[in-house]
Amino acid sequence: MRETVTPTHCPYCALQCGMNLTPAPDGRGVVVSERTEFPVNRGALCGKGRTAPAVLAAGVRLTSPLVRDEGGALVPASWEEALGRVGRGLGGIRDTYGADAVGVFGGGGLTNEKAYALGKFARVALGTSQIDYNGRFCMSSAAAAGNLAFGLDRGLPFPLEDIPRTGCVILVGSNPAETMPPSLRYFTELRENGGTLIVVDPRRTKTAEHADLHLAPRPGTDLALALGLLHLVVAEGRTDEAYIRERTGGWEETRAAAMAHWPEYVERITGVPVPQLREAVRLFCEPEAAMVLTARGPEQQSKGTDTVGAWINLCLATGRAGRPLSGYGCLTGQGNGQGGREHGQKADQLPGYRKLTDPAARAHVAGVWGVDPDTLPGPGRSAYELLDALGTDIRALLLMGSNPVVSAPRAAHIEGRIRSLDFLAVCDVVLSETAALADVVLPVTQWAEETGTTTSLEGRVLLRRRAITPPEGVRSDLEVMHELAARLGRDGENLEKKFPTDPEEVFEELRRASAGGPADYSGITYRRLAEESGVFWPCPADASGPHPGTPRLFLDRFATGDGRARFVPVSHRAAAEEPDEAYPVLLTTGRVVAQYQSGAQTRRVDELNAAAPGPFVELHPRLAERIGVAEGEPVAVVSRRGRAVAPARITTAIRPDTVFMPFHWAGEGRANTLTNPALDPTSRMPEFKACAVRLEAVEAGQPTPTALQAAATAAYSVPPSP
Numbered sequence: 273m274r275e276t277v278t279p280t281h282c283p284y285c286a287l288q289c290g291m292n293l294t295p296a297p298d299g300r301g302v303v304v305s306e307r308t309e310f311p312v313n314r315g316a317l318c319g320k321g322r323t324a325p326a327v328l329a330a331g332v333r334l335t336s337p338l339v340r341d342e343g344g345a346l347v348p349a350s351w352e353e354a355l356g357r358v359g360r361g362l363g364g365i366r367d368t369y370g371a372d373a374v375g376v377f378g379g380g381g382l383t384n385e386k387a388y389a390l391g392k393f394a395r396v397a398l399g400t401s402q403i404d405y406n407g408r409f410c411m412s413s414a415a416a417a418g419n420l421a422f423g424l425d426r427g428l429p430f431p432l433e434d435i436p437r438t439g440c441v442i443l444v445g446s447n448p449a450e451t452m453p454p455s456l457r458y459f460t461e462l463r464e465n466g467g468t469l470i471v472v473d474p475r476r477t478k479t480a481e482h483a484d485l486h487l488a489p490r491p492g493t494d495l496a497l498a499l500g501l502l503h504l505v506v507a508e509g510r511t512d513e514a515y516i517r518e519r520t521g522g523w524e525e526t527r528a529a530a531m532a533h534w535p536e537y538v539e540r541i542t543g544v545p546v547p548q549l550r551e552a553v554r555l556f557c558e559p560e561a562a563m564v565l566t567a568r569g570p571e572q573q574s575k576g577t578d579t580v581g582a583w584i585n586l587c588l589a590t591g592r593a594g595r596p597l598s599g600y601g602c603l604t605g606q607g608n609g610q611g612g613r614e615h616g617q618k619a620d621q622l623p624g625y626r627k628l629t630d631p632a633a634r635a636h637v638a639g640v641w642g643v644d645p646d647t648l649p650g651p652g653r654s655a656y657e658l659l660d661a662l663g664t665d666i667r668a669l670l671l672m673g674s675n676p677v678v679s680a681p682r683a684a685h686i687e688g689r690i691r692s693l694d695f696l697a698v699c700d701v702v703l704s705e706t707a708a709l710a711d712v713v714l715p716v717t718q719w720a721e722e723t724g725t726t727t728s729l730e731g732r733v734l735l736r737r738r739a740i741t742p743p744e745g746v747r748s749d750l751e752v753m754h755e756l757a758a759r760l761g762r763d764g765e766n767l768e769k770k771f772p773t774d775p776e777e778v779f780e781e782l783r784r785a786s787a788g789g790p791a792d793y794s795g796i797t798y799r800r801l802a803e804e805s806g807v808f809w810p811c812p813a814d815a816s817g818p819h820p821g822t823p824r825l826f827l828d829r830f831a832t833g834d835g836r837a838r839f840v841p842v843s844h845r846a847a848a849e850e851p852d853e854a855y856p857v858l859l860t861t862g863r864v865v866a867q868y869q870s871g872a873q874t875r876r877v878d879e880l881n882a883a884a885p886g887p888f889v890e891l892h893p894r895l896a897e898r899i900g901v902a903e904g905e906p907v908a909v910v911s912r913r914g915r916a917v918a919p920a921r922i923t924t925a926i927r928p929d930t931v932f933m934p935f936h937w938a939g940e941g942r943a944n945t946l947t948n949p950a951l952d953p954t955s956r957m958p959e960f961k962a963c964a965v966r967l968e969a970v971e972a973g974q975p976t977p978t979a980l981q982a983a984a985t986a987a988y989s990v991p992p993s994p
């Protein structure tokens with residue numbers, strides 16, 4: 273018998289590594305193997321991708337709907353009963369309190385088809401403006417800054433393959449050695465080719481160990497750092513005056529702002545010595561081409577848009593944007609973080625990256641959807657603001673592909689808000705910490721069990737293919753929306769007809785809805801995606817033949833009205849919460865290689881748990897000595913929002929004024945219990961990367977790390993299927 277090999281992509285991060293799947297010999301699940309012809313990862317996978325099939329197993333994932341019984345327990349139920357309850361729960365609140373009393377919360381892991389359908393579902397089936405998604409927590413500051421400067425936001429405006437051929441890369445607040453290990457080869461090849469790598473990170477991460485120069489600013493000060501570098505660029509006469517004149521606007525104001533940031537002043541703010549600033553400028557400016565790549569470090573701040581803008585200004589002043597092998601890019605995090613932010617699950621957005629406030633965009637999309645443009649609601653609240661309003665004017669929530677009980681800032685407060693809802697429905701693969709609070713949990717298909725498209729951090733649209741038949745008892749998110757629409761239609765309007773269940777049919781509609789928009793997918797088809805290694809948007813439908821897609825943006829002009837990039841003048845300001853006497857240390861948060869985001873899936877994989885069994889507090893030996901904590905002993909981290917406890921991990925790789933916690937775990941070690949929801953005024957992104965805390969040794973009788981791990985593991989138990 274011939275083995276069926278399905279070429280597809282990883283379910284996790286935005287690198288979207290190619291992989292092959294074959295049915296497992298015992299008939300249960302799939303086996304992952306190398307897909308060497310996919311150019312981005314050339315067969316390489318990290319442990320998360322390799323072990324992804326473990327989450328397909330019964331006993332790990334949900335295989336039956338769950339409803340809350342009269343005693344308050346979640347118990348198995350039929351789909352008919354569960355869907356009926358959700359229809360009545362959402363519809364009843366809509367009809368009693370108005371459409372905006374129902375919220376919808378999506379995720380950056382949803383396929384393009386699901387993200388598109390969810391935005392449409394909120395605005396057409398429910399009529400609510402209250403929709404946003406967890407991608408707001410991930411890279412919305414880079415998106416906002418990119419739109420301001422270039423008139424368009426696409427994570428990387430060039431393919432990853434350009435990185436080894438440029439002269440210098442400044443990697444700001446990014447740790448690809450842990451977050452997307454197969455991508456590290458692009459940076460090692462850069463160095464092998466004679467280029468240099470500068471890493472900006474408060475921690476000496478695994479990525480920083482590969483750098484030619486590591487700058488370790490205090491968390492929340494990389495805006496000042498970028499301004500200091502721009503100051504030196506100007507002072508040393510390294511600006512590209514012809515480029516500034518011909519391809520940009522707004523330089524003089526930006527120049528003046530940068531000149532107020534003297535290197536010595538910047539050293540005082542950031543802790544980065546002036547000679548290192550000068551060395552960074554030399555390495556960045558001497559080669560013909562160079563890049564700046566940012567990730568969550570500069571973005572997850574209450575001044576994230578300005579911080580990314582400052583790095584873009586550095587690129588523009590030196591002529592390093594919209595030129596071959598030069599540019600600014602954002603390393604998007606979630607699997608479909610890019611596509612998920614283009615097709616309408618964002619509060620202010622319609623498909624194709626159109627604006628909900630634009631009358632022409634409303635008319636176009638309403639035409640595709642077959643509704644009156646006047647019936648489309650306006651923009652709603654951003655993710656944190658939406659979650660913070662739960663239980664107040666938002667009384668019911670439909671949540672898909674997200675786990676805010678672990679991933680939201682000020683998580684204990686948000687957990688309380690979720691608990692105060694009148695009705696919560698969650699669609700998920702596993703019983704996440706948030707799903708465990710739901711009135712109804714709908715088990716949905718995942719990754720290898722369904723077909724759909726994602727858009728990688730390069731703006732490369734990819735086809736994920738179904739490799740195995742899903743277990744009985746689960747349905748796809750598209751089927752769920754179809755069924756719920758049938759229950760939410762008024763006066764026999766057959767609303768479900770607007771919500772097809774076939775992913776390709778949804779994609780065909782998405783193509784039409786995106787046509788002419790900034791993220792134009794109209795020239796992309798499933799057939800093309802099956803034959804090619806992805807297609808870069810924009811890819812408009814072209815009557816004269818297939819459009820080749822656009823791997824490299826801005827080479828001729830930027831996407832602004834006059835084709836010029838915009839300098840945006842910015843100045844340093846402090847984090848929303850600076851250390852003081854009561855909370856003298858800075859906390860920054862991030863990821864570890866063996867876990868992914870809120871850990872809802874990866875914490876269910878034995879191999880990954882063995883590698884990363886639980887949370888920890890990384891701190892410098894001097895700080896550990898001051899509070900009397902030894903390696904492995906529990907330490908309490910306390911902020912104005914709560915307290916978390918985890919074992920100490922003592923290392924000189926972190927600044928003595930800073931501690932680090934990974935955010936993948938629930939329970940006592942939940943890092944987001946501590947984080948500050950202060951929002952960036954433009955992107956509405958919370959400040960995960962810097963808040964003030966104090967540390968305390970944990971006294972006898974308080975939870976130990978072992979007890980914490982046992983409690984977290986117990987929380988994973990899945991109710992039996994009927």
Ligand code: SF4
Pocket residue numbers: 282283284285286287288289313316317318319320321322451452453454455
């Ligand atoms: Fe999957 Fe990302 Fe790992 Fe690649 S790097 S295997 S996409 S988690």
